[in-house]
Amino acid sequence: MDRESRLAEMCDLIAAHARADLQTSIDGLLVSCVAASATPDYSLTEPLVVVMARGGKRLLLGDEVHEYRAGQCLVVTADLPVTGHFIDTGDGPSLGMALVLRPAVVAGLVLQAPAARWARGATTNSAMSTSDADAELLDAAVRLLRLLEKPLDATILAPLIEREIVWRLLTGPQGETVRQIGLADSNLSYVSRAIGWIRENYAEPMRIEELAAVAGMSPSTFHRHFRGVTAMSPLQFQKRIRLQEARSMLVSEPGDIAGVGHRVGYDSPSQFTREYRRLFGVPPGRDAMRIRADGAQRAVI
Numbered sequence: 001m002d003r004e005s006r007l008a009e010m011c012d013l014i015a016a017h018a019r020a021d022l023q024t025s026i027d028g029l030l031v032s033c034v035a036a037s038a039t040p041d042y043s044l045t046e047p048l049v050v051v052m053a054r055g056g057k058r059l060l061l062g063d064e065v066h067e068y069r070a071g072q073c074l075v076v077t078a079d080l081p082v083t084g085h086f087i088d089t090g091d092g093p094s095l096g097m098a099l100v101l102r103p104a105v106v107a108g109l110v111l112q113a114p115a116a117r118w119a120r121g122a123t124t125n126s127a128m129s130t131s132d133a134d135a136e137l138l139d140a141a142v143r144l145l146r147l148l149e150k151p152l153d154a155t156i157l158a159p160l161i162e163r164e165i166v167w168r169l170l171t172g173p174q175g176e177t178v179r180q181i182g183l184a185d186s187n188l189s190y191v192s193r194a195i196g197w198i199r200e201n202y203a204e205p206m207r208i209e210e211l212a213a214v215a216g217m218s219p220s221t222f223h224r225h226f227r228g229v230t231a232m233s234p235l236q237f238q239k240r241i242r243l244q245e246a247r248s249m250l251v252s253e254p255g256d257i258a259g260v261g262h263r264v265g266y267d268s269p270s271q272f273t274r275e276y277r278r279l280f281g282v283p284p285g286r287d288a289m290r291i292r293a294d295g296a297q298r299a300v301i
Helices: 003-017 103-112 135-149 151-170 175-182 187-200 208-215 219-230 234-252 257-263 269-280 284-294
Strands: 029-034 041-045 048-054 056-061 064-069 072-076 080-087 094-100 128-132
Touching (some): 003 135, 041 234, 048 135, 056 072, 064 072, 064 128, 080 234, 094 135, 103 151, 135 151, 187 219, 219 234, 234 257, 234 269, 257 269, 257 284, 269 284
Antiparallel strands (some): 029 094, 056 080
């Protein structure tokens, strides 16, 4: 099967199984069918690999721009707040699949093979990167999607194909980046501890010294590695998490703007409204109405 045929089959399978919540019957496998829109979407993502079958998407992480189109993949190695635009390529809605990258699966494969197998891959500090999807990766993605129509087979075969996809990533151009997910002593692992703390305690005051201690680094080393992974300072990251959490709350509580602002860590309603508008382009109340009219927020896929 050639590359075009693989992508065409992926499109058919994704279109047949896409739901609004992106979930599928296979744990960790997400599929998406989304039309291009002038309105950006904001989401909190997790470690995953996205393979785009049709269309494309442009993501903003801090001041970094990442774009991927049909036949390309995106790898995310940490929990991140991102802004995205689906790209209108003129051939219909964007169709993509994503597989959650589980640290235990990555670690198991890292331990079973010599580092030389993936040492050729480029090393990057950033927790997000893109590349072309090679024939082996596309083939594994197609076979995983086929299992959506064979639930009995999926129970046994899906975990095997998941491992194959992770292996293809480890031995491909993004291998060194993916490898960091499975290493307990990697800089990504240390920074991820701090990211986890921020996501769980985003409404609390934050001291860099204390956050660096969570990561097991000196403040200066921590600040450098944190920015390298997230393309943001810790304070910028916390602010983005606060505002995106507030956005989710406002969908169900549009009339309690001051209360939502306070719950996510803002003592000043005016500061909350000002920073919310700076990020999302409109005041909190108007944005909540727009979200409810447009539908649920989308994930990075």
